[in-house]
Amino acid sequence: MRISYPTSIKIIKVPCTGRVDIIHILKAFEAGADGVYLVGCLEGDCHYLNGNIRAGKRVKYIKKLLEETGIGSDRVSMYNVSSAEGMKFAEIAREFTEKIKALGPNPLKLIRV
Amino acid sequence: MSTQGNLERVLRSGGFVVTAECGPPRGVAPDMIRKKGEMLKGYVDAVNVTDNQTAVVRMSSLASSVILKDMGIDPVMQMVCRDRNRIAIQSDVLGAAALGIKNILCLSGDHQRFGDHKGAKNVFDIDSVQLIQCIKGMRDDGRFLSGEEVKPGPSIFIGCVENPCIEPLEIRAMRLAKKTSAGAQFCQTQCVFNLGSFERWMEMVRQLHLHEKVSIIAGVTPLRSVGMANYMKKNVPGMDVPDELIDRLKGVPKEKTSEEGIRICVETIERLMGIEGVRGIHIMAIGWEDVVPEIVKSAGLYPRP
Amino acid sequence: MIVADRKPFDEIIKMLAPYSNILVLGCNECVTVCAVGGAKEVAILASQIRMRRMTDGVKTKVDEKTLERQCDTEYLEELKDVIGSYDAVLSLACGCGVQFLGERYIDTPVLPGVNTTFMGVTEKQGFWTERCQGCGNCVLDRTMGICPVTRCAKSIFNGPCGGSWGGKCEIDKDLPCAWHLIIERYKERGRMDAFMEIIPPKDWSTARDGGPRKRHREDMEI
Numbered sequence: 001m002r003i004s005y006p007t008s009i010k011i012i013k014v015p016c017t018g019r020v021d022i023i024h025i026l027k028a029f030e031a032g033a034d035g036v037y038l039v040g041c042l043e044g045d046c047h048y049l050n051g052n053i054r055a056g057k058r059v060k061y062i063k064k065l066l067e068e069t070g071i072g073s074d075r076v077s078m079y080n081v082s083s084a085e086g087m088k089f090a091e092i093a094r095e096f097t098e099k100i101k102a103l104g105p106n107p108l109k110l111i112r113v
Numbered sequence: 114m115s116t117q118g119n120l121e122r123v124l125r126s127g128g129f130v131v132t133a134e135c136g137p138p139r140g141v142a143p144d145m146i147r148k149k150g151e152m153l154k155g156y157v158d159a160v161n162v163t164d165n166q167t168a169v170v171r172m173s174s175l176a177s178s179v180i181l182k183d184m185g186i187d188p189v190m191q192m193v194c195r196d197r198n199r200i201a202i203q204s205d206v207l208g209a210a211a212l213g214i215k216n217i218l219c220l221s222g223d224h225q226r227f228g229d230h231k232g233a234k235n236v237f238d239i240d241s242v243q244l245i246q247c248i249k250g251m252r253d254d255g256r257f258l259s260g261e262e263v264k265p266g267p268s269i270f271i272g273c274v275e276n277p278c279i280e281p282l283e284i285r286a287m288r289l290a291k292k293t294s295a296g297a298q299f300c301q302t303q304c305v306f307n308l309g310s311f312e313r314w315m316e317m318v319r320q321l322h323l324h325e326k327v328s329i330i331a332g333v334t335p336l337r338s339v340g341m342a343n344y345m346k347k348n349v350p351g352m353d354v355p356d357e358l359i360d361r362l363k364g365v366p367k368e369k370t371s372e373e374g375i376r377i378c379v380e381t382i383e384r385l386m387g388i389e390g391v392r393g394i395h396i397m398a399i400g401w402e403d404v405v406p407e408i409v410k411s412a413g414l415y416p417r418p
Numbered sequence: 419m420i421v422a423d424r425k426p427f428d429e430i431i432k433m434l435a436p437y438s439n440i441l442v443l444g445c446n447e448c449v450t451v452c453a454v455g456g457a458k459e460v461a462i463l464a465s466q467i468r469m470r471r472m473t474d475g476v477k478t479k480v481d482e483k484t485l486e487r488q489c490d491t492e493y494l495e496e497l498k499d500v501i502g503s504y505d506a507v508l509s510l511a512c513g514c515g516v517q518f519l520g521e522r523y524i525d526t527p528v529l530p531g532v533n534t535t536f537m538g539v540t541e542k543q544g545f546w547t548e549r550c551q552g553c554g555n556c557v558l559d560r561t562m563g564i565c566p567v568t569r570c571a572k573s574i575f576n577g578p579c580g581g582s583w584g585g586k587c588e589i590d591k592d593l594p595c596a597w598h599l600i601i602e603r604y605k606e607r608g609r610m611d612a613f614m615e616i617i618p619p620k621d622w623s624t625a626r627d628g629g630p631r632k633r634h635r636e637d638m639e640i
Binding site for chain 1: 426462
């Protein structure tokens with residue numbers, strides 16, 4: 001559709017958001033990511049039946065882990081869109097970027113050990 | 114020392130007994146118990162002393178029972194299985210008997226989760242049925258649970274508790290049978306609000322001929338307010354408070370609620386007195402002991418024999 | 419299997435405060451099954467510790483390893499060449515593993531990363547419940563396969579107590595009353611006569627009450 005979205009977003013494609021495990025997200029933050037979000041299919045539309053549901057539950061759990069670690073639960077989110085909703089995809093990208101900008105950089109980047 | 118307390122004497126003479134309850138203080142204040150004792154003396158045949166009820170620490174039921182006994186009241190010392198192992202229990206039975214306590218009521222005890230020391234160790238070395246058997250063995254066989262001799266053995270009138278209004282009723286009746294065969298001689302029930310359930314339970318009890326072996330003393334509680342009735346209905350495990358009773362309390366002006374509560378209690382007692390196999394009533398006026406004399410008199414049960 | 423819960427993160431960080439060269443060590447058995455101390459959880463916790471230490475400004479090395487078990491010496495041996503390079507080991511094994519590891523490697527502090535709770539079963543994914551207290555004298559034949567010691571909050575042998583309400587335990591309305599379950603079984607199998615038998619007081623000397631236990635099989639010794 002050639003709709004633009006912020007260049008600060010690095011996209012990692014997976015066959016299903018259910019493939020994303022907790023450690024993948026934690027490693028992203030450890031490497032310095034300011035925010036991570038998952039974009040999965042609409043509920044009920046998962047090709048693998050409930051991979052997106054599992055991903056949603058994992059994101060909820062990761063929020064708790066990030067909060068206790070001191071990174072902050074707001075830096076991770078889960079969204080559900082259909083692959084036909086190009087506009088929505090771009091909108092999410094903009095919205096999430098704004099949210100993270102408001103939160104500031106990953107706290108790990110602020111300290112040099 | 115006479116082997117029979119007043120409670121046993123009245124029951125054996127065929128009389129209809131009246132007992133009430135007293136909760137010990139949360140401090141060292143023997144006068145608080147004496148005050149409650151004074152209110153109840155002469156209006157009841159025996160007074161139960163609770164044992165760290167709802168797992169909240171209070172003066173021990175043994176000490177409190179002795180204070181009442183010294184006032185000329187026949188105490189029913191309640192003993193729960195939650196806090197003591199068989200060594201401490203048997204030791205306390207000997208202590209109680211040595212100090213002239215004649216009646217012990219055996220209960221499991223509320224779980225410590227309800228109390229003020231939730232982190233306490235959960236003992237429950239023996240259960241209430243085994244406790245009844247234990248005291249009977251000490252008394253009749255002169256033996257501790259270990260089999261060793263008790264010299265001399267205690268003379269105790271053994272009581273148990275049952276809940277006659279909670280389904281399945283036949284299990285409640287069977288459990289009473291179990292406690293009776295273990296050695297229970299009297300049974301004080303949880304408070305009865307639902308007379309229909311109680312009458313059905315008593316029918317089962319009579320079919321098992323339990324009323325001939327154990328003296329059933331039905332529990333009653335005067336409802337002081339609508340709030341209290343609702344609380345008991347929703348928050349106290351095993352309590353069956355029919356909506357009709359709550360509606361009755363709601364139907365009177367607020368300043369008359371406690372009067373209506375007393376009236377309901379007296380009516381309940383009158384109905385209980387007419388049920389075959391009921392040998393007495395146990396008035397649990399929690400925090401409202403001063404209302405007991407009025408209830409006893411209104412039910413026509415004063416003076417006591 | 420043995421079930422455990424991960425200790426609160428702040429408690430773990432506090433325990434690790436004196437150390438900067440840490441090994442997070444998992445176990446492939448029970449704690450893997452209850453998703454608290456297996457290789458996955460080791461990786462997650464190690465990542466969290468690294469990130470927290472970074473934000474706290476403390477230079478830290480956090481390594482990860484998982485042994486098959488920490489309660490058998492043959493697996494503990496795998497660490498002998500590497501353990502000396504760590505200030506401390508954060509073990510995610512049950513209390514048995516934490517202790518045994520510490521007994522084998524006395525010079526290295528071994529810290530517990532989990533709170534070991536109970537012996538239980540996986541009722542469904544993500545939900546584990548207690549079933550056995552290790553009382554040393556199993557009565558499951560008498561109580562139709564339902565343990566009164568473990569599943570009754572008061573370990574009653576002649577239940578139910580007066581707090582059993584609607585088939586649920588007085589302490590938790592989601593907890594079934596064990597005696598309600600036992601009686602239902604007695605009824606289903608026509609064994610209400612067994613309910614009427616008074617079960618005598620338990621001999622707790624075979625349980626932990628009798629002191630720390632052991633078992634010796636001379637025929638198995640090499």
